[in-house]
Amino acid sequence: MQGERGTWSPSKSTLEKAQTVIDATASSSELYRNGFGMIASENIISPMVRKIVGSDLHGRYAEGLPGKRYYQGCGDFDTIESLGIEMAKKVFNAPFANIQSTSGTVSNIGALKALAQPGDKITAVSTADGGHISHARMGAVGLRDLDLSTYPWDEDRMEPDIEGACALIRDVEPKVALVGQSVFLFPTPLREIADAAHEVGAKVMYDGAHVLGLIAGGCFQDPLREGADIMTGSSHKTFPGPQGGFLLSSSEETSFHRRLNTAIFPGVVSSYHLHHVAGKVVALAEFEEYGSAYAHDTVRNAQAFASSLAAQGFDVLAESRGYTASHQVLTRHGDTDSGAGAKAAQLLEEAGIITNMNMLPGDTKALTPSGLRLGVQELTRVGMGPSEMEAVAELYARVLIKHEDPQRVKKDVAELKSHHHVIRYCFNDEQTTGYPF
Ligand SMILES: Cc1ncc(COP(=O)(O)O)c(C=O)c1O
Structure with missing residues (x-):
């Protein structure tokens, strides 16, 4: 129906396409709000940004x-x-x-x-x-x-x-x-x-x-x-x-x-x-205000997470060097080129933990690697510290070592995350959560 220039009511089908995008975006926000974003290249932006x-x-x-x-x-x-x-x-x-x-x-x-x-x-x-x-x-x-x-x-x-x-x-x-x-x-x-x-x-x-x-x-x-x-x-x-x-x-x-x-x-x-x-x-x-504290807390958390994973029985790379000096941790989940990293990443996602499979030394195929690359920079930004890193490692073990139903673990992932929705290390004037839509 024709209205003022550019203001007519849209057809149902075009509106539905836009609604599909809106729904998927809201769903993605929920996934990260209730879960752990642990992809090493990602982060969340502050309310002012x-x-x-x-x-x-x-x-x-x-x-x-x-x-x-x-x-x-x-x-x-x-x-x-x-x-x-x-x-x-x-x-x-x-x-x-x-x-x-x-x-x-x-x-x-x-x-x-x-x-x-x-x-x-x-x-x-x-x-x-x-x-x-x-x-x-x-x-x-x-x-x-x-x-x-x-x-x-x-x-x-x-x-x-x-x-x-x-x-x-x-x-x-x-x-x-x-x-x-x-x-x-x-x-x-x-x-x-x-x-x-x-x-x-x-x-x-x-x-x-x-x-x-x-x-x-x-x-x-x-x-x-x-x-x-x-x-x-x-x-x-x-x-x-x-x-x-x-x-x-x-x-x-x-x-x-x-x-x-x-x-x-x-x-x-x-x-x-x-x-x-x-x-x-x-x-x-x-960053000028909070960057140094954020960087130091991130590395400290990565080291705590790596040690906690090792204590749970995971094969964490670079043990002789203290596992990591950055925000990243690498874990091996099976034989070279076995695809064990892909399987682990899939199971973790079912529990609300978002990671990526990664090639480790010896792997030759990017789609069937043996490892995971894990990053703690986002969990650090929402206020998690070494004790939470220990709890996160325990949740990994429940999924990947004790083979608990990921859906059951997901509830505990969401519970832990519910205490960590507010972004830190920024001008957080309105206490806005990190997962708005
Ligand atoms: C070493 C390195 N360089 C460059 C890039 C690309 O960065 P961007 O995703 O911002 O293009 C990446 C991405 O993760 C990276 O790991």
Whole structure:
């Protein structure tokens, strides 16, 4: 039926499609409200960040840099982005920061555009050893048509075999020595790698997507002072902001800064999601206040969770190194390539515990791996501490060791979680819960 311009009543079928989305979104919020979000790359945003992300900035454009725009109407956003650049430099202790990238992957594509030409050589951690797909031929490295060699891997220490990695760099003489992983338990021995890389004229690129918040919080490693020329990262993992990316550099050279800025815009973004950039700036302000405590509590919780899992009888990797120095814990659930990790992840989801299966050393197939990669950064953010980590490990054991009905365990998961709905480590003015809809 025709009404005022653009206001007629919708047909039942179009409304139903929108309702399907609304129902599924509400259901997803409930899943995480009542369960444990333990995927190591995820987090929840603070009430103030959520407000900004839902603002009118969502629909706006601002190509270029503050003060040098191609569109009118950017004055207020210039204020936001200028403040954000200065805050990112401070929080990450970096002479250069670009906050425009829309994800960690986009930061990596931009960085590789700035640092290498098609056909150039690059060294990185292989995806089988925990490197990210953007470090591989199938991802950004391939997109830039780079010639990839992967470092040998030390399975006991869960880091690049340092002598082998340095020898590879000296032999291959790459343009870029890329380090950092998606499976990231321990700091990379960066000084040795950076020495070898700089000796052959390579730039060192540290992918801190997962551990950016731990780095900024001062409890993982300090790549920009250990020899990394640039550091990329996501703004929504251990750095608990909205989805997006950062590109940072230790260089003081303004010509290099220009190269990095140009690689992001016009290199890999046009509109760069102003609502998320503004959200990142609020998250940077929150991080300045609470980031160090959050990072330290996260690592302490990961260590407590790993020890509790081991005490329950789980095979937790890297025991000789204290299991973990990050937000992640790795567990093995069966033989190599057996798919035991996939089965464990499925059973845990039935109990309201959301994780991801992961390849462990020796696995060769991504869809039938033997392990799980677990992250405690989200449970930490809703106020869980070491005693809750022990309780969470017990719930894992009830599902995976004692083989209790997951539906029964799910009730106890929801009970424990019901005490942890409020987000901490942020400007929590309204005590809003972390799972609104
Ligand atoms: C090491 C690493 N780099 C980059 C990325 C990509 O980040 P994003 O999901 O923000 O694109 C990830 C994702 O988890 C990652 O683990």
